[in-house]
Amino acid sequence: MKNKIVLITGATSGIGKQTAISLAKMGATVIITGRNKQSGEAALTEIKQQTGNPKVELLLADISFSAGITELVKQFETKFDHLDVLINNAGLAASERKLNPEGVEMNFATNVLAPFKLITLLLPLLQKSTSPRIITLMGGDLPKEIEMDNLQAQKYFNGLNYYSQSKLVMMAMMYEYAERFKGQKITLNVCYPGQASTNMTQGVTAEMLPFPFRLLFPIFKYFVRPDNGKSAEKASRSSVFLASSPNVEDKTQLYFDKKVKQTPWPTAVLNIENRKTIWEMVVALSKK
Ligand SMILES: NC(=O)c1ccc[n+]([C@@H]2O[C@H](COP(=O)([O-])OP(=O)(O)OC[C@H]3O[C@@H](n4cnc5c(N)ncnc54)[C@H](OP(=O)(O)O)[C@@H]3O)[C@@H](O)[C@H]2O)c1
Known part of the structure; x- marks a missing residue:
């Protein structure tokens, strides 16, 4: 990875930070992003110290709305003339339905619109790489169907179930983008990291779980108790593999599970009408 430039969204904590550490250890130039300057700078220092790689940079932007994404891409373009690997890692599991400044529901804006828009805006720089790769992280407990009449939780918002639906919708977008990239050198794959103790899982409240599971909330909390990044490191394995392994250099439209194994795409994603x-x-x- 020595001559590779890797951009990882949401890499100032959790799974993204562990992904950055692994790829920086391999010698890549790693650009991490987040919103918070203080935690971003702390992560930057930690990654450089842990890996001995000075080629790690931080870009700050909020990607939950259009102008923030454009701002991030502008910052990247002023520093780099191409991009080898884009990892769409940043994600949101909101506790209630909220809209971004453009009127888009926040889970949808962060988990679906942001990866799509980042790929689209960064495409010219990705196409300048000899073997460009895109990896996007999805969620677990995916619903069987996509509620096409509730894409932005306009009918009802059901906590983590809606977060999971937004991740399934994102998968449909990624599958479709990969379809459109076929015949080009660019590859696009997705992966499920598995459950890890991170700021996201620490922020889950009992009310976000489906009703019968609320009783099991203490057990959930036990499984995501703070562990100094151990579970996040494990959860970064699929992203790291898809970003760096020569075995998948020309492989596209793959869906990897938390054990770094290829797995079939959900039926809802294979539905052409849904994707259209x-x-x-x-x-x-x-x-917008
Ligand atoms: N943890 C799990 O168990 C789990 C399970 C399945 C899937 N995932 C997926 O894995 C990915 C990483 O999750 P994680 O648990 O590692 O999360 P995390 O520890 O909460 O980290 C989130 C990262 O994203 C950044 N971020 C969040 N919202 C942002 C925004 N609007 N604009 C810019 N940056 C933003 C945060 O930076 P700031 O703090 O500066 O905002 C932080 O660097 C997500 O896509 C998540 O859905 C996680």
Whole structure:
């Protein structure tokens, strides 16, 4: 990875930070992003110290709305003339339905619109790489169906279930983008990291769980108790593999599980009608 430039969104904590550490250890130039200056700078120092790699940089931008994404891409473009690996790692599991400044539901904006828009805006720089790779992180406990009439939780918001649906919708977008990249050198794969103790899981409240599972909340909390990044490190394995392994250099449209094994795409993602509707909606929203 010595001559590779890797951009990882949301890499100032959790799984993204562990992914950055592994790729920096391999010698890559790693650009981490987040919103918070203080935690961002602390992560930057930690990654450089742990890896001995000075080629780690921090970019600050909020990617939950259009102008923030454009700002991040601008910052990147002023420093780098190409991009080898984009890892769409940043994600959101909101506790209630909130809209971003453009009127888009926040889970949808962060988990679906942001990866799509980042890929689209960074495409010219990715195409300048000899073997560009895109990796996007998805969630667990995916629903069987996509509720096409509740894509932005406009009918109802059901906590983690809605977060999981937004990740499934994102997978449909990624599958479709990979379809459109076929015949080009660019690869696009997705992975499920597995459950890890991170700021995201620490922020889950009992009310975000489906009703019967609320009783099991203390057990959930036990499984995501702070562990000094141990579980996040384990959860970064699929992203690291897809970003760096020569075995997948020319492989695209793969879905990897937490054990770094290829797994079949969900039926809801393979549904062409679903993908067409979602694609058109996301393209329209991303022009806002
Ligand atoms: N942890 C799990 O058990 C689990 C399970 C399945 C899937 N995942 C997925 O794995 C990915 C990483 O999750 P994690 O648990 O490692 O999360 P995390 O520890 O909470 O880290 C989130 C990172 O994203 C950044 N971020 C969040 N919202 C942002 C925004 N609007 N704009 C810019 N940066 C933003 C945060 O930076 P700031 O703090 O500066 O905002 C931080 O660097 C997510 O996509 C998540 O859905 C996690």
